[in-house]
Amino acid sequence: MxxxxxxxxxxxxxxxxxxxxxxxxxxxxxxxxxxxxxxxxxxxxxxxxxxxxxxxxxxxxxxxxxxxxxxxxxxxxxxxxxxxxxxxxxxxxxxxxxxxxxxxxxxxxxxxxxxxxxxxxxxxxxxxxxxxxxxxxxxxxxxxxxxxxxxxxxxxxxxxxxxxxxxxxxxxxxxxxxxxxxxxxxxxxxxxxxxxxTQFIAAHAVMVVDRLYNCLSHADIIGAMMIEALMGSAKPFSPRLHEIRPFKGNRHVAHRIRVLLEGSEILNAHINCGRVQDPYSLRCIPQVHGSSRNAWLHLKELLEVELNAVTDNPIILSAEETISGGNFHGQPMALPLDYAALAAAEIGNISDRRIYLSLEGKVEGLPQLLMNDTGINSGFMLPQYTSAALVSENKSLCFPASADSIPTSLGQEDHVSMGSISGRKALQIIGNLEQILAIELLCAAQAFDFRRPLRSGPALEACHAYVRTKIDHADKDRIFADDIQKARTIITERKLIALTQSEMAQKESPFHVEFENY
The missing domain is CATH 1.10.275.10 (Fumarase/aspartase (N-terminal domain))
Incomplete structure (x- = not known):
């Protein structure tokens, strides 16, 4: 050990x-x-x-x-x-x-x-x-x-x-x-x-870094599955595009999507279609997911300082030298936690838009509500209601706790961080995000089935095959809450990350160390 x-x-x-x-x-x-x-x-x-x-x-x-x-x-x-x-x-x-x-x-x-x-x-x-x-x-x-x-x-x-x-x-x-x-x-x-x-705040931040990383990684994978299912273009992930607006997170996500789509028959099947450009929820994945990656990296870097800091008061240097200061103040963590909470909520927001796109029935080969026999069946209509509810709930949780301060201790402690609330809210939002991504995974896997006999690249094929070992294709209505729970378990157990690791390791992003290690 x-x-x-x-x-x-x-x-x-x-x-x-x-x-x-x-x-x-x-x-x-x-x-x-x-x-x-x-x-x-x-x-x-x-x-x-x-x-x-x-x-x-x-x-x-x-x-x-x-x-x-x-x-x-x-x-x-x-x-x-x-x-x-x-x-x-x-x-x-x-x-x-x-x-x-x-x-x-x-x-x-x-x-x-x-x-x-x-x-x-x-x-x-x-x-x-x-x-x-x-x-x-x-x-x-x-x-x-x-x-x-x-x-x-x-x-x-x-x-x-x-x-x-x-x-x-x-x-x-x-x-x-x-x-x-x-x-x-x-x-x-x-x-x-x-x-x-600040150990209550910092312990929550540890969990935020860990669980948000997992959500960000799965959002890329599930988003790539949706690109395939909705016959989206790979051009928005071109390295040349992102080199002229070189945010680290954007470039990292674009690289990941390119690797996930590599070797796809589906992409090649519609390379000469007449569609000029995709909706933002597909085309802007690097910009949106990447911005949330940047927020995650900011939190991780600041948290590493906090984890190795002394946040006591007073500080005892010797019997002759003590310093009564403010190292206990939670503001250095409260602000990045609120930023990370907003970043997590935005991943849920764009995920819900991709879910909605998959249900519209406007993409060739995909039935409305992702089911052929609708009318008697509602198909995947209602899972999107749940994702919409969770996205809205997350928006209400995004008000920054760090924007508030109420004096305590008879005015001696006249400015406080409320960072403990920042940490708790961030984890609430991430819990909702896991459910939203689970619903997107359900819809992406269902839509993926309609692309057969065409196949995607090896990484996404492995992910889809694993989902199908846990959740069957739906030909008619059933209790989708059970499927959502199974999909969330796939996400929280990090199965899809493990399935794509070998592909990612062979073609590492220039920013792999910063975004994939903590």
């Missing part, structure tokens, strides 16, 4: 997900242990000395001028975990909570937070043993750190809250009975170090 050194190695989205899945083991190196212990000692020296340092021997937020006695500094840390556990709503996905633990362990292990080694080791125990805290989804304003969700995340350290463990949701008290664990003895500043940070 691969090892990752918390606090030392460079954390990426892919590496974080590997640790969460148990494919890579996170450990503490000797150098990070030394730095953590040095920082913890600096906090102890501050407590025993005369200096006043925010969060160590003062209250929090608007209580920052309230001095806390040395004997009360430890109790202060327990109180902050309890008082800040005010989250509401449904629990977040346990995978996101697991990622929060991983991201926090990596940040704390850099040794600027004054936390005890034993506390980080307990966090790593939770990661390694899949004892995942239950964290409500609502309550963070995305500044001063993701205070409420992080407070819930770390209640189990002091014997409170709930966890998921071995397939069961249970109290931490029950977890301790099963495992023999005891509550952690928190030292000065530890409670503050645990709840200050």
């Amino acid at each position: 691969e090892h990752f050194n918390y606090g030392i190695d460079f954390l990426t989205v892919g590496k974080a997900l590997q640790i969460a899945k148990g494919e890579t083991k996170g450990t503490l190196s000797a150098s990070s242990i030394e730095q953590v212990e040095k920082s913890a000692q600096a906090v102890e020296d501050i407590v025993s000395g005369e200096r006043t340092v925010y969060g160590i021997n003062t209250g929090f937020g608007p209580l920052c001028t309230t001095k806390i006695s040395a004997k009360d500094t430890r109790e202060l840390q327990y109180n902050i975990l309890k008082s800040h556990s005010v989250g509401v709503g449904k629990p977040i996905d346990p995978t996101i909570a697991q990622l929060m633990l991983i991201l926090k362990a990596h940040s704390l292990a850099q040794g600027f937070s004054g936390i005890q080694l034993s506390t980080i080791e307990r966090i790593i125990w939770h990661i390694d043993n899949q004892a995942i805290p239950v964290v409500p989804e609502q309550g963070s304003v995305g500044a001063s750190g993701d205070l409420a969700p992080l407070a819930h995340l770390f209640l189990p350290l002091i014997g409170l809250g709930e966890v998921y463990f071995k397939g069961e949701r249970m109290s931490t008290e029950r977890l301790f009975q099963i495992t023999g664990l005891q509550p952690v003895a928190l030292g000065p500043k530890e409670g503050l170090a645990l709840i200050n940070g």
